Amino acid sequence: MRSDGSALNPRRWWRSAGFAWTGVRHAYRSQANFRIEVWAGAAALALAAALRVPLAPVALACALVLALELVNTAVEAVVDLTSPDPHPLARVAKDAAAGAVLVAAAGALVVGLVTLAPPLWRWVTGTG
Template identity: 80%
Template sequence: MRSDGSALNLRRWWRSAGFAWAGVRQVYRSQANFRIEVWAGAVALALALALRVPLPPILLCCALVLSLELLNTAVEAVVDLASPEVHPLAKVAKDAAAAAVLVASIGAALVGLVVLGPALWQLF
């Protein structure tokens, strides 16, 4: 598709944002892991607000995990399109994309422990 001018064009930005939100909606509808991660992030953010702990690390971790899950879904779709039959390299691509989500999720859980843990511990 050809560019229709300046990146500062508001109409162009809204159109691009519409495509992006369509992707988020599609992935939310079709991917159980994404739905789980969205709700886990919502719980983490609610806890951070309730416990009055710093929000930026929690927000950043949520954004990272959700972004990587979106990319993982995109990689899987492209690999399935390009290689409908089983192929060792297709497996590598899919496994590596899934591993990126796993690494980010573990990191997010550790950040959650460090940021939310002490405040939760004080409640008990």
């Protein structure tokens, strides 16, 4: 595929960003887990803002989960395209991609607990 100019070209950047947003929209429309993760992330960020805790770790954890869910969706699509019939290696690829999302989600849960639970507990118990 031929490049259509410098990576710093704004027109090229916007075109590439448009393709990327098309992928995000497709995942949101077609993947229930992605929708759940988007809204769970939004809730976690809103809670972090309300509790006035640092947003960066929560935002980074949310971004990691969503990014890996997009990669998982891409892996599943490519595997289905190239191996429409069941194959042990196709299963490995799909399971490993899903496992990456699971590991990231577990990490995000830990970040959420460490970051949000103490101030939330103080707010609930009135000891803050």
